[in-house]
Amino acid sequence: MKRIKIVRVLATYICHDPFAYSPIWTWDSFPPIIYTERERILPVLKEWEHKGYLTLIYDEKIAFILNVEKLPSKEKLIEESRNIK
Secondary structure (H helix, E strand, C coil): CCHHHHHHHHHHHHHCCHHHCCCEEEHHHCCHHHHHCHHHHHHHHHHHHHCCCEEECCCCCEEEEECHHHCCCHHHHHHHHCCCC
16 A cells, blocks of 8 residues: 555544544554554654654554644645655
């Protein structure tokens, strides 16, 4: 699966209703492809952390802590992620 498709799945989950859920996101919160391909999406997660959207934990259980107040729309997240190397 292409990285942008994986990012799209990730963005769909975290932007669905971010105020309704805990800001702590575990790998179990996502479909298995997110955990399986976590190395491929790591540059995207690091860029999102740099922009203040989340705090990357990236251990075996916790993926990140979402900064809901700074989170842009799903479309903006996906668009910003297209050119990340």
